[in-house]
Amino acid sequence: MNRPFQSRPKGKQRGLSLVELMIALVLGLVLSAGVFQVFTNSSQTYQLSDSLSNMQENMRFAVGRLQYETRMAGYKGCLIGQPFNNLSTGGTYDASIYGGQPVAGWEAAGTDLGDAYTNDDFASAANLTQATAGALLPAALNGSVLPGSDVIVVNNASVANVTLTGNPGANANTIVTDGNSGIPAGKIIMAVTSDCSGGDIFQKTNAANSASLTKGSGQDPGNQTPVNNGFNATYDNQATIYEFTSTAFFIGTGVSGDPSLFMRRLDAGDPFGDVELVEGIENMQVLYGVTNPGGETVVNYVSADTVANWADVASVRIGLLLRSDDGVQDGGREEGEAPVARVYNLLGTQITTEADDRARMVGNLTVGIRNRLE
Numbered sequence: 001m002n003r004p005f006q007s008r009p010k011g012k013q014r015g016l017s018l019v020e021l022m023i024a025l026v027l028g029l030v031l032s033a034g035v036f037q038v039f040t041n042s043s044q045t046y047q048l049s050d051s052l053s054n055m056q057e058n059m060r061f062a063v064g065r066l067q068y069e070t071r072m073a074g075y076k077g078c079l080i081g082q083p084f085n086n087l088s089t090g091g092t093y094d095a096s097i098y099g100g101q102p103v104a105g106w107e108a109a110g111t112d113l114g115d116a117y118t119n120d121d122f123a124s125a126a127n128l129t130q131a132t133a134g135a136l137l138p139a140a141l142n143g144s145v146l147p148g149s150d151v152i153v154v155n156n157a158s159v160a161n162v163t164l165t166g167n168p169g170a171n172a173n174t175i176v177t178d179g180n181s182g183i184p185a186g187k188i189i190m191a192v193t194s195d196c197s198g199g200d201i202f203q204k205t206n207a208a209n210s211a212s213l214t215k216g217s218g219q220d221p222g223n224q225t226p227v228n229n230g231f232n233a234t235y236d237n238q239a240t241i242y243e244f245t246s247t248a249f250f251i252g253t254g255v256s257g258d259p260s261l262f263m264r265r266l267d268a269g270d271p272f273g274d275v276e277l278v279e280g281i282e283n284m285q286v287l288y289g290v291t292n293p294g295g296e297t298v299v300n301y302v303s304a305d306t307v308a309n310w311a312d313v314a315s316v317r318i319g320l321l322l323r324s325d326d327g328v329q330d331g332g333r334e335e336g337e338a339p340v341a342r343v344y345n346l347l348g349t350q351i352t353t354e355a356d357d358r359a360r361m362v363g364n365l366t367v368g369i370r371n372r373l374e
Contacts, residue, residue: 062277070318086223087222088224102369106151107304126146128150168235178211194235202215205223256279315369316366322361
């Protein structure tokens, strides 16, 4: 039986017209583009924030380490005055290391106060100068230091974990310890009398399993000859023994291939070589606060190549330029636009960076050398 035709109820629709479909597609694309733009901006913001956070952490560590080391430069316990230097001044003796001054430094070519330097050479050897007697960069640093950045050397001492017994002994070249000293042959030692009135710096020549600290021969740089000229002071069991350390801080190439802050022990018997401390530090500039001869008030800050006497240095000012691992600032450029180099003032030196999209940060610190100001 045929049923009568029933018309479609009014208000209901089956399918979309072509115009409606095109409008829906356009609206979907607009919304998708907006979501994509928000995601892209959020990703770039996150990358930039993460890079800035990493740089801040690196900056805090680098500044903290340099601040502590330079503040303690020249530390020699309670000793009044300077210790008697028993080290031989021939051969590999370096006055910048063993000469008694708290700090020494070298100025990178082209980075003096008021100079402009383009910091884009991370391959060739550095050219550095020190004014005092034209001292050369320590041989251990040759080939490790990148051009354009200064080098600072910090000299101090740390208390050795030894106990003395049976002193003063008959042998004027030996300080007796209670059992094995544990200090290997070749270490530079500083002894200070119990009343702080005298001290000696010398190179230990006997083995670590010896129950004494002996000033003999056969090491480098070695002790003054004849070595049987005893110590300058007399030591009892209440004397204090220190291990002398001389540490250089410089910018070198890190394991990632990026410039990094390094340290290296320069005193005899260094077991470590170059040690990478903080990556991403591409430049370091150092100025030295000098006093009037014999004074304690800093009258001027100068670069290493103009320091007349390192004994007059009472404070240190260090500037660091850090960079991010990757280019995280390309979001502000137009499509096809090349990155540009930027210029940073680092303690009076205008440093022009590579043309890249890395984020950068400048940090400065000024530290009084505590043992110089007392």
